[in-house]
Amino acid sequence: MNLNDRSQLLFKHLMALYLNDGKPVGSSVLAKLPDVSVSSATVRNVMSDLEKMGLIHSPHTSAGRVPTDHGFRVFVDSILTVQPLNSSLTQEIQRGFTQAQTQEELLGSASNILSGLTGMASLVMLPNQEQETLRHIDFVKLNNKRVLVVLVLNDQDVQNRIIEFEEDVSSSQLIQAANYLNEHFAGRHLSEVKKMLVERLDELRRTMDALMLSIVEATDQVIEQKMQKSAPYFVSGKTNLLNYDELADAEKLKALFHSFEEHSDMLGLLNKSMQANGVQVFIGSECGNETYQNCSVITTPYEREGEVMGVLGVVGPSRMPYDKIVPKVDMTARILSSLLKK
Template sequence: MLNDRYQMLFKNLMGLYLSDGKPVGSNTLSKLPEVALSSATVRNVLADLEKMGFLHSPHTSAGRVPTDKGYRLFVDTLLTYQEPSKVHEQDLRQRLSVDLNQDRLLQEASKLLSGLTGMASLVMLPPKTQEKLQQVDFLMLSARRILVVLVFGDQDVQNRIVELDRDIQSDQLQKLANFLNQQCLGLSLLKAREKLALAVEQNQLQEDFPYSSLLQSTDDLLNQQLNDRKPLVVSGKTNLLDYQEFADSQKLKRIYHAFNQQQGLLELFDKSLQAPGLKVFIGSECGNEVYQGCSLITRPYAVEDEVLGVLGVIGPSRMNYQKVVPQVDLTGKILSSLLKK
């Protein structure tokens, strides 16, 4: 632990550095009204903080900037966070409280969070393995053209047209729909596929008309719903263009590529899933060299104590944590309550 003087100087240095991104020297700090110390005294304290690993000098006599360890000290022990106002919370709820299915709600939450923080926003989508199958239906377009319709628990719908090799009657279609709904209604997608495969294997239908194509299409749509998606939604990537830390176009390209490939991000989000509450990953803690100089702030979202996924933001380590951290926390809280509804 640092004594009061060291904490005061370090906190003031962080305030200046977060504001303009320039190395902070002892002369600059000593002139602050709240410091009231000589330049020599400040210089000695900064030298000690550098030896402790909280600061480093990018160039000789150019002042000092925080290290990852320094950011960690600042975030964990020196910052106080103010809860967003009730008016602000109500405004966010209204902006998200629209008639959206689960995936669209998560996408809108990601866009909203990137706009609030000025960072790139990331949302880890819930695994579809636990999504429920709500209804199976078959609509006759003609005697041999059938529309297969599957409705899922988040109000999402998948459909596909099937061309049969022989005519089928409407009562036969209704019988098949009734059978599948009886067998699979309310089951997770994985369980529904297992039940469907078992029904086919045991020939439970015992009818000599063209069920096989319809059953195969039903299974294909279940499989598509399970797999045809990326686990992360990324919004506001262009926000990073506003920060001098990403002025190097090659660095920005590497970060964009890492977003697209989801390098290291899923591992960090998995860590966030393991424990409740908000997490701040700084620099090397992000686990991939491409994110050096970045910070990732994450928060799980849940429904009735069941954690569904994680949302967060990523940007330069030199970010306004006092503003960003409460916004991530509040958005996660609102998202959890809306998903519950």
Template sequence: MSSNLSPRAHKLMKVLVENYLKHGQPVGSGKLAEISDLSVSSATIRNIMGELEQQGLVASPHTSAGRIPTNLGVRLFVDNLLTIKDLDSGIKQQLTGAFDAHKTTEELLTSTSQLLSEITSMVGLVKMPSRRVTRIKHMEFMPLTEKRILVVLVLDDHEVQNRVIYSERAFTPSELVQATNIVNQYLVGQELAVARKTLLEKMREEKQALDSHMQHAIELAEQGLATDQVNDDYHLAGDRNLLELAEGEEGLDNLKAIFNAFQQKQDVLALLDKALEAQGMQIFIGEECATDGLNSCSVVTAPYQFEGRAVGVLAVVGPTRMYYDKVIPVVDITAKLLSSALNQPE
């Protein structure tokens, strides 16, 4: 689409969108002539604006009130005309100082969503890892009652999980110590997902050749890890920042739809999964969000990585009239800093 526009049209589109993003008001031909630095008449600008309107890039909300960019026009601007600014040194310092590698994965993800919201004054989202990014340091079985056993799972991100499992037979303390020793030979240093799937499958395949102690250890390990589910969820912060969208009846309806989407989660998770699969930074504008709840918003996303693999995605959600030149670099560097913190050795 961009190649079909003349240099003058490109210039006017850029100036119009930048002015609209800043002030939120339609821009007239006279104003465009004044701020575009083009040596053309208002009539020429009106002709160019008419062509842009025919292509669906701008619209006239009211007769003789000037024009505003459509979502398609904002997409053209973001893809072809946007000039990304360097982050303010204060924001850079705030970002780089916020990531403590000694925090647990959960703490890092929660603080990242809050940080995104605080810096952008919009909604910060961080999708939980599609795969667990933590490894097992230790697994221990401890007796509670005759057939109730406490499973203590220590992970390498400083997280300790306690789970209670029920056994059909009673285990003596010495048997549980022996099971602990056996299981840790197999599981220590492995990712949770790998431990639950690959290693336990291998152990089951060899089960017939194992003695009864090993078989009992496998059964306890299976129960202890079976409660570990991949979190299909996200951390959200700053949803109240969108209250400014509730201008007029239409704005209030949009706000209700957004809050409902956040509460229901499925559509938002689907969008974040789409961003993760696409790899790299992604920007969804209006209807591109593919959900009624967010079709009045723009969503800027970037994946975060663990051991070279994209395992989750973070995002900023705000009005389509957002400062993309400021939001995009914030999301980009935050994703890099989160990845770095997750990959730091203990």
């Protein structure tokens, strides 16, 4: 959309004032700004033009104007200037990851960092379980019948499950089973491991004794549990949304929290983000559900060794400081990606 210089200047000022305090902006307020050297009547005419373009509208309770979803979109795409993060904020993000050891802890830290830095709700989508790579399987004997199964995924993510057998298990049997599983399945995606185990069970029944077979079948169940992990993303800072008047209505918050827990609406948005490059901003109706009216969602993918693994982002009011939020989301994803490579 092509705005002339005067229209763009006034629209930019209106956006700045509205983003700052969330109140409708009147023509008289704009006319008094130092670099707006036109009369109140001229400002009113420009505001009328902006309203006809669908960029702003007048709430019933006020003579002032507020941006529409389309206005926010034009502002984000054409006017917004994003400043790079300063070094102290970048270091703050890096420090937030220092205690994390496993992949899951890194993703949880990213969610906490984002909600703390932005004052909004944050989401970090977990990697597709089927695409996680099995690096190593080990068994730790706890007693004669109890065994700890240790799955090492993607070099960093360690999953532990305890399984119990009806008869005694020897250390040599566990070593034999681990050697077999590592030889045939290490380096493969979990979905592939699961498929191959199912295909080979008939053969294994003929070639393995009953106890060895039960160890392999128990491992298959552990992988199945890992793949069926219920929550597809971490959510942090939901209560931060109470701080914004336009979202603090009890019914509005209830609907938002329900949407986070239902997963389907937000997953659709996050999956869309995985197909895109860089930071994406979804505003109001673009989020795909009326629950997100007056909301914006800012997302960006994170990677491991060049492969997109998931998406992280924040949910907050459409009236958010995009110039500050976008670089924080972007830098958190960059640092997370660099740590996942290690």
